[in-house]
Amino acid sequence: MDMQKYALGPLPNDGLSAEDRDLFSDARPVPYEPYPVAVVEKFVNWVRANSLWLLAFGTGCGAIELNPLMTARFDAYRMGVQMRPTPRQSSVFIIGGYASVKTLKRIIRSYEQMQGPKFVVCLGICPINGGMYWDSYNTLNKFDEYLPVDLYITGCMPRPEVLMAGVLELKKKIKEGRADGANRYIENFEWYKANQKRVIKDWNMPDYNW
């Protein structure tokens, strides 16, 4: 794979104090290519679609809809969906409704700590355009300015059924290899970072949270 294109040297991490810089990695993320053999990639995409591990991080009010999803009535386990308590092991990040600036910081951290391929699903209208909080001093209006979104599920609030429809849609996208948010994020890393830093004024973390 073409590493040179992205290896632009270490990240500046200028939000950190000199002391902290030794504690965080300053490596620049690199996108991954599909497997060289198409069949393998296809197979792996099918596997990925059928093993969706959600990050159990309720970022907004919509997260309340995630719990019924896993219970007896909807039983998303059937579709290979599971909750994981740590971002390291999760592949799907559900933004549960409106995201404030303060939460965005945590979302970015958690997202960057997830290992690729990883997918972002936005739940509800708020991440799309701010919804009913569009004119708040604290609510993000266009979530895809900050992180790559693979799927939006609209509604306020979307019910678990919609969520399940969304999961099926996500599966379809993954199987087709169209859910490439993780790579998009890295390919447009500078743009995303600029957007993130535009709203997060006290940037006290490394530029990429490995």
Added chain:
Amino acid sequence: MANAIQLLADFGRNFTLSDIREQRVDLAFCKAPKEQAVRLIRELRDDAGYTHLVFLTNTDYIEQGIFTLTYMLHNYDARHTLGVHVDLDRNAAEMESIHNLWAQAATYQRELREMYGIRFPGSPRLDEDFCLEGWDQIPPMLKEFDTAAFSLERFHSREGRGSVDPSEHMKTLLYPTHSDEPSSGGS
């Protein structure tokens, strides 16, 4: 509860209370001058049984150039809530801290400092970020702060967003023929 009024009247001998108002049987308000407020609250807590600080909040009366703090106190024995209003000058908003009376008041005071810029000298961690992190504008709850403009400027509203008056929308949806008629109740 007539007792509360009586109580405030009694207190009124030592304090210049005004606007004594009984809103419900279990809820009353009064207004105290800035200088006397904390002493009043202390005595309410220690002598009158208002041991619980329900909340501390602020209202911005930009037209009158004042902030009005509301200290909401509760008496568990009498099951009575008492609000003490205190007017502050909007241009020099500063108030005596009550974190010595209730430790949790410090948190309210941090919030008021952050959201309205009211100072509470001596209150712990007053200037640390509370709800907002890295806020670089005037305090956002001040009425002169235009949140919509700020949001548009910073959070980039998405194209294609429209706004519909719910009642109009429902009328067009349900009674398309009546849409042009003047409504009787509408203004």
Added chain:
Amino acid sequence: MVEALSNPLNLVVVALGVGFLLPLIDRSSPALARSLFNLALVYQAALPILWLFWLANGAPTQEIQTAGISPPFSINLRFGMEEAFFVAGVNLAALLGGWYLTDLLRGRAAAMSVFLILTMGVDGMIMTRDLFNLFIFIEITAIATFGLLSLERNAAALTAGFKYIIATSLASSFLLLGVMLLYYLTGTLNIDDMQAQLVLVHGPLGLVAMTLLVAGMIVELKPYPANGWGLDVYENAPPGVAAMVSVGVSAGALFALYKILPLVLPFLSALAAVAGVTFLASNFIGLKQKKVRRLLGYSSIGQMSLAAAALVLLTQLDRGAAIPLVVGGLFLNHLFAKAGLFWLAGALKQSDTQDWRGLRANPRLLALFGVLLAALVGLPPFPGFWAKWELVMQLSAGGLNLWVAVILLGSLLEAVYLFRWFGQAMQASKHEPTLSGRAHQLPVMVAVLGLFAAGHFAAASFGVDALRVLAPLYIGIALMLLHSVPARVQGLVSLVIVGTYSYQVLPAQDGINALFGAMLLGGGLLMLVAGLYRGDQRLGHYPLMTMLLLSFGGLLQAGTSLEFFVAWEFLTISSYLLLCRGRDAAPHTLSYLIFSLASAFLVLAGFGLAYAETGSIALAALERVEGNAALVLSLLGLGFLVKAGAFGLHVWLPGAYAEADDDFSAMLAAVFGKAAVFGLFIAIMSLGVKGGGTDIVMYVLGWIGLLTAFFGALMAVFQEDLKKTLAYSSMGQVGYMVTALATGTHLGWVAAGYLSVNHLLFKGLLFLVAAGIVLRVGQREMYRMGGLISNMPVSFFGMMIGIIALSGVPPLTGFGGKWLMLNALLEKGWYWQAGFAFFASALAFLYLFRMIHTVFLGQRKLAHKDLREAPLALIVPQLVLVAVILAFSVQPTWLVNPVAAIMADYLPQTLEVHGSLIKSGLGYWDGFMVINVVGAVFMVSLLILLLLSRFMRVQRVKQFNIVFAAERPERPETTHYAYDFYSFYERALGFLVLPRATAFWNGVSEWSHSLGSGLRVFYTGNGQTYALYILLYVALLYFAVGDSV
């Protein structure tokens, strides 16, 4: 001319003559008087020494008739070997004392003459054979003493002198009355004649006569509790005078007692009891003393009573042959050591032991002080050691076991207060003790030299190859002379010496000695190398290490229990002193020494019992012990268990192991601890499998071992201190060895041997790693470290291998130990024990993981960013140990086969070995195959991961790149989970590790001190009361003995 000059009578004549001349000459020429005085002292000292030489070369015993008539019609003096010996000692002390008193005596001719006359009086007491003459000399001595006491012109000294006069007058009166009655009964005053006519001394009058005679002598010996006056003298007299009283006058009294013993045979038991009670009581009371001179006073009284008791008991047992060695040895020991201490106490103006703190700044004085104390406590090579050994042997042989216990207990108590004092001197302090004049130290040095010489002589007279047996000490002292050359050069010299020694000694060893020789000397050498990492001048480190290692050799080469015991005591001394080097070791050194000595005394008692039964001190003779086997085994076992830090006796261990110098900790835990195991091996191999009572002992031993293993591990779990964790771990590991040994089966012993070797390897490794960490980090608390793996990867690797080898997880060596031990326990039928052992070994995982995690893993502190790897001198021995561990892991039979072969000499082999497969009666284990399978499986797993990583972009990240609940860690300190790691375990089982053992021993200490202060109530300080005590005492004596006669 020579003949005239050499006449022993001159001792009296010259002293008297010069004594009378001095005041006269002094008027005209003080300097001349002074010279004359010195000359007289030199003459007094030289004459008996010359005589000793002549007598030894065959000159006949000198019988000196006065007035030209033979006894009984005249007074006669005798000057034989014994007299010459005592006189020489006393006069030598007088010479040194006179030298010491130079300042005090300057310009006081009268005092000088009194001093001479005092010496003369004591000489007379020793030489005279006439009872009345004895009385005269005693009187002369008493008056001279009083005269000297008044040199110190203060009220306390005068009062003390007055009390002294009251007491000695009483004593003399008794003596005089007794002499008169005896004269009446026998018609003679000559002791020899009287002895011949002893039949005439009978009936009530005879009893009264004897009582009075004995009473007079006893009072001179200051029996408890009628000895308050004596203590006041010791406390208030000028130290030089006190030394004379303590050494000279007491010696005279002792010799007088020796002379009249044949006259008072019915009183022997009473005399022994008096001496025994005094010995114990004064040492108990000594515990409470803080005043230096009074402390020395208690010690003096104790020592003299010990000598008296020895004299009486040996007479009673009819073992006169041993008297010169025992009493003479004790006398010489006391002479030099006590006099030296009094002089030292005088040289240092501090009256309270507390104020001796800071003496460490003056190493020469400290060394003198230490030698004197060591001699007093009876450590080798000093004469007291040999005397005590012989005494214990003789008493054991005579069946007086209670007496052995009393003597050992008393000696232990004495060691407690003396070494507490030494410990105080070792402490660092801002204020050094003030010194008065350099001249004062010279007599002390002569005394110390005298002690060494006497010790060597005593050893030689024991038929011991003194040069070989004492070599560790001498070589250590010789190396001490190199103290100014660079430390690493000293280290290399030590290495060469010990290396050469090992090369010569090791090949000659066989059986168990070969096994332990390799461990003790090999391991020791490795630790010596590790010590090179410190380039600073550690005064005494290399000499002491050399002594320690050579003493290991002494243990191996010991053919007799005496040689073994000497080496054992050398180990105690050198390790104690090395331990004292530790920066914060001061609070732990005392308990270390006390427990070490207690251990040694138990071993001594065991050897004594064995000697009593077999009549031989050869180690091989231990096997012949039959009747007392269980008791001997218990004593030896207990002795070695103390040293091994067994459960309940371990209170000294954690402090000692943790606070010693870091490289010495490794030495202590990994190598030195094996000496105790070696001792246990010897004891159990000789005595453990005889059946009968020993079975019970072995069973109990098994449980003690398990409890040790369990509690050691459990306590290690709760430590924050890296070295303490390792210390408790060592305690636990030794527990397994004890248990395995206690099975008394071939398999068990193989397990014990295997465990010992393995423990040496991994514990040495872990302690060396710890030394590197402490060096670099400067801390011992584990939670203050963390993440050091990136700075010290080799140390991490070392610790990892160490903990795997310790934990017993296959494929490293640890599993072999567990396998052998559990098999041994199961075969033995000790099923509960096996379960318990399993629990204990599981506990080890807790502290092991905690240790490696909190130090090497987790979050690194910011301050530790630039730490370097441990120095090469530490790393190389670690790698050697790792290599050995790995070698034994790859092919366990390399270790198991030789050990099994060694044990097969003692018990029939039960372990079958086919190639690499080892089979016990129950199970089997193929270590070679295990490590191959594990290695292969590991490699396959690694390959899988490497293959997967091929398609995966693996980014190496830094320490804060962790998932932290969507936050970022604030500081490494708050992110590193390390402090109170097993708090939940403490909630569950913490009640088991309340410091009960410590509380128990504190209780013992408290109780002893209370007893000490209880025994002190008799000392009112009132002269009349003291006189009354003496009277009551004599009355009691009369009734007690009168009843039995």
Added chain:
Amino acid sequence: MQNWPSQIGYFMLNLTIVGLYGMLLSGIVARTLAKVQGRIGIPLYQPFLDLAKNLGKRTAVSHGVMFYLGPVFRLAGGIGTLAFVPVLYGSEIFGNFSMAGDLLLAMYFMFFGQLGMALGAGESGHPFSAIGIARGLGQMTAYEVPFALAIIAIVVQYDTLSITEIVAAQQGGIGNWTVFTNPLAVIAAMIAFLGMTAYPPFDVVMAPNEIPIGPPTEYHSSYLAMMTMNQAVFAGAKLILFMALFFGGATNLVELVIKTWAIYMVAVVVGAAFPRFRVDQSIRFFLRYPTLIGIAAIAYTQAVLLP
């Protein structure tokens, strides 16, 4: 060892079978638990998908060499444990490398993977990893006690440490199984088994909500896949060991599957029914009645079973 290549080949076969079975078993467990909760649950093959998904991850982070090697140790521990346990009685193919060591080897080797994994997780620098390991080790020391006592009891009973011989002694009818000849020992061991599986009530080690799954909280991608593989193999090995020691072993694969499934179900059913113990509670629990039962088992064995 006369025939290395075939021996290794046989072992690979065993490993595959046990690994697949172990994976399937975790599917079965999840499915069972779903039924308890009134759900349909995951497809049985879901664990394989999850495994493949983790293997197919394209990025990973490493906290250092030990972190990288942690899963290797873990997997080697699982495979090694299996290697030292004979799978089927009387079968050369399914005998593995059990000739390398006896029961004690198997028991002690179980720690190998845990220790290595603990070191790896420790290097991640995550406090929750350390907390989880501390809890796990603490609990381990406690449940090892009844387990060891039970093992000792049956070693006394059969007078051998060889697993094969212990199985041999149980042949010839259901009545010869240890569970019937020495029920106390089996009870003690099965309670210890509950602790080993870390199902409720002894699941505080992984506690997903409090200390996000504890030790492996930083592990992901292929590392996690390796650990999943180990889980399958190790669970299989442990079950086979229990089956061999207490339930008469197995002479064919069908018997093996039925028996191990049944043993596993004990833990699953208990786990589905009980809430969670705190660590100190579970330590005290194991050291109380299960230990007493274990002691009683030894006494019973000595007094009753031995002539």
